[in-house]
Amino acid sequence: MISPRPDKSMLYYPKMPATWWLRKRSYFLFMLRELSSVFIAIFLVVLLVQIYQLSEGPKSYTAFAQRLGSPGWIIFHAIALLFAIYHSITWFFSTAVVLPLRLGKREIPRNLVAALNIGAWIVVSLVILYLFLSLKG
Amino acid sequence: MNGATATLNVTRYSPGQDQIPRSQSYSVPYQRDWVILDALNYIKDHIDGTLSYRWSCRMGVCGSCGMMVNGVPKLTCAAFLRDFYPQEIRVEPLVNFPIIRDLVIDMSDFLDKLKSVKPWIIRKTEKQISEGEYLQTPEELSAYQQFTQCINCMLCYAACPVYGMEPGFLGPAAIALGYRYNQDSRDQGKESRQAVLGSHEGIWQCTFVGECTEVCPKEVDPAAAIQRSKVEITKDWFKSVLLPWGQK
Numbered sequence: 459m460i461s462p463r464p465d466k467s468m469l470y471y472p473k474m475p476a477t478w479w480l481r482k483r484s485y486f487l488f489m490l491r492e493l494s495s496v497f498i499a500i501f502l503v504v505l506l507v508q509i510y511q512l513s514e515g516p517k518s519y520t521a522f523a524q525r526l527g528s529p530g531w532i533i534f535h536a537i538a539l540l541f542a543i544y545h546s547i548t549w550f551f552s553t554a555v556v557l558p559l560r561l562g563k564r565e566i567p568r569n570l571v572a573a574l575n576i577g578a579w580i581v582v583s584l585v586i587l588y589l590f591l592s593l594k595g
Numbered sequence: 596m597n598g599a600t601a602t603l604n605v606t607r608y609s610p611g612q613d614q615i616p617r618s619q620s621y622s623v624p625y626q627r628d629w630v631i632l633d634a635l636n637y638i639k640d641h642i643d644g645t646l647s648y649r650w651s652c653r654m655g656v657c658g659s660c661g662m663m664v665n666g667v668p669k670l671t672c673a674a675f676l677r678d679f680y681p682q683e684i685r686v687e688p689l690v691n692f693p694i695i696r697d698l699v700i701d702m703s704d705f706l707d708k709l710k711s712v713k714p715w716i717i718r719k720t721e722k723q724i725s726e727g728e729y730l731q732t733p734e735e736l737s738a739y740q741q742f743t744q745c746i747n748c749m750l751c752y753a754a755c756p757v758y759g760m761e762p763g764f765l766g767p768a769a770i771a772l773g774y775r776y777n778q779d780s781r782d783q784g785k786e787s788r789q790a791v792l793g794s795h796e797g798i799w800q801c802t803f804v805g806e807c808t809e810v811c812p813k814e815v816d817p818a819a820a821i822q823r824s825k826v827e828i829t830k831d832w833f834k835s836v837l838l839p840w841g842q843k
Binding site for chain 1 (some may be wrong): 608610611613615616666690691693694695701703733734756759760802803804805806809816818819822823825826
C-alpha cells in the first residue's frame with residue numbers, strides 16, 4: 459500500500475539559522491567540544507615540529523623552545539590545556555554511554571564508570587608528571 | 596475555574612495563503628491539571644476551529660502530539676500548563692521538518708527512513724510452529740528492551756542539529772530501532788541492515804550532540820544506540836578484513 463504524501467510545493471521548509479548553537483546551553487557545550495579538537499590538533503602539530511627540531515640538534519631545538527616561551531604561545535598552550543581537559547572529561551562521559559559495563563546482571567551506573575575513568579586518568583597523569591619531574595631533577 | 600487565563604502563542608501556516616508561518620495568540624482558561632494539548636483542544640473547540648494539529652491518545656503512547664513548547668521538543672499531552680504559567684507559552688511545529696499546516700509537520704522522510712532499517716524480526720530460517728516459541732533469557736531481553744520503547748514521536752529528530760543541517764541523516768529513532776532489532780537474539784537480519792546503518796548518512800553522520808536522548812519522553816536513549824552501533828559495525832569491519840572467516 460502506498461501511503462498518501464503531501465504536495466511538496468505546498469509545504470513550508472524552515473531553514474536552520476547559523477546561530478542554532480547559541481539557542482541552547484547543551485548545543486553551545488557541544489560546539490565547544492568540537493572546537494577543542496582544533497586547539498588539540500594545533501598543539502599536536504607544534505609538538506611534532508618540536509620533536510623534529512630535536513632531531514636537528516641542540517641549537518635548533520633551543521631556538522624553537524625559546525620561541526615557544528613567547529607570551530602568545532604560552533596563552534595558546536594555556537587555552538589548549540583547558541580545552542584538552544574539557545575534551546577529555548566529555549570523552550570519559552561519552553565512554554560510559556558507548557561501552558556499558560556490567561557487574562553480574564546489573565549495569566554499573568554511567569556516572570560511576572565516568573568517575574572511574576577520570577580517576578584512572580588523574581593517576582596516570584600524576585605518574586607521568588612524577589616521571590617528568592624526576593627525569594628533570 | 597478561577598477566571599485565570601494562560602496565553603499561548605501558536606504558529607499558524609496556511610499553505611497557499613501564508614508565505615511564511617506566523618504566530619497567533621490565544622487566551623485559554625488556566626487549569627492546573629491541563630496539559631498543552633488540553634489548551635489546544637480548547638482553542639479548537641471554543642475559539643478557532645481552523646487550528647490544525649495532530650493528537651490521538653492523550654497519554655504519551657501514540658507519539659502524535661509532539662511540538663516545540665517554548666523551543667523544546669515535547670509531547671504536548673505530557674507538558675503541563677502549570678510548568679509555564681504565568682509566562683506566555685510558545686507552541687510551534689517540530690523543527691527540522693517541513694510544515695504542512697499550522698502545527699502539522701510532514702513526517703514522510705522519517706517514515707521512509709524508519710522503513711529502510713527494516714524494523715522487524717528477520718529470520719533466515721523460520722521455525723515450524725510445532726517447534727514452539729523463540730525463547731529468550733532475561734539477559735537477552737534486557738539487551739534491547741529499552742529501545743523497544745520508541746513511540747516514533749520524532750522529538751529526537753527535532754532536537755538533532757545534525758538532522759537539521761543534513762536532512763539525509765538517517766536520524767536517532769530509525770537508528771535506535773535498527774539497533775534494537777540487531778540486538779534481538781531472535782533476529783538474523785543484521786547484515787541486511789548494515790548497508791543503511793553503516794552508510795555515511797547512517798551512524799557516521801552522528802556527532803554525538805546527545806540531545807536526542809535528553810528530549811526522549813520514553814527514555815529510549817538513541818544516542819547510546821548510535822554510538823554502540825558505531826562500535827559494533829567497526830568490530831564487524833575489522834573481523835571481515837582481518838579474519839578469513841570473519842564475514843560469518
